[in-house]
Amino acid sequence: QVQLVESGGGLVQAGGSLRLSCAASGRTFSSYAMGWFRQAPGKEREFVAAISWSGSTFYADSVKGRFTISRDNAKNTAYLQMNSLKPEDTARYLCAGGQSRYVDTTSSAYAYWGQGTQVTVSS
DSSP: OOEEEEEOOEEEETTOOEEEEEEEESSOOTTSOEEEEEEOTTSOOEEEEEEOTTSOEEEOTTTTTTEEEEEETTTTEEEEEEOSOOGGGOEEEEEEEESSSSOOSSGGGEEEEOOOEEEEEEO
16 A cells, blocks of 8 residues: 655744655655645645656746755655745645656646645744
8 A cells, every 4th residue: 555644844934944754655656756736725736846756856936946856765755845935835735656757747647645744834
């Protein structure tokens, strides 16, 4: 059974930082892309960042320059470093495991999902 477990969310002031982790089990994701999405109450799920099997990255315009996605294949874990956080970054952040090697911004490209971790940024 494949599981993705996110951690690292919390409450932070605007301008602060958080580092999210996504630990995978039941499947080795080193040959597949992984991604981060977020969903705020009453809003659609939106793409945040993705990393390919080789380490190529892609970001939503709203987080480019502030967020960094990375992966540690030895630990089967992905990370999302979030700096200069803004109140509009408040959402539940979900980790996603892909079925392809390459980054994709669409949620349908990811077969495996975690339960998410809440990030709340106060002004």
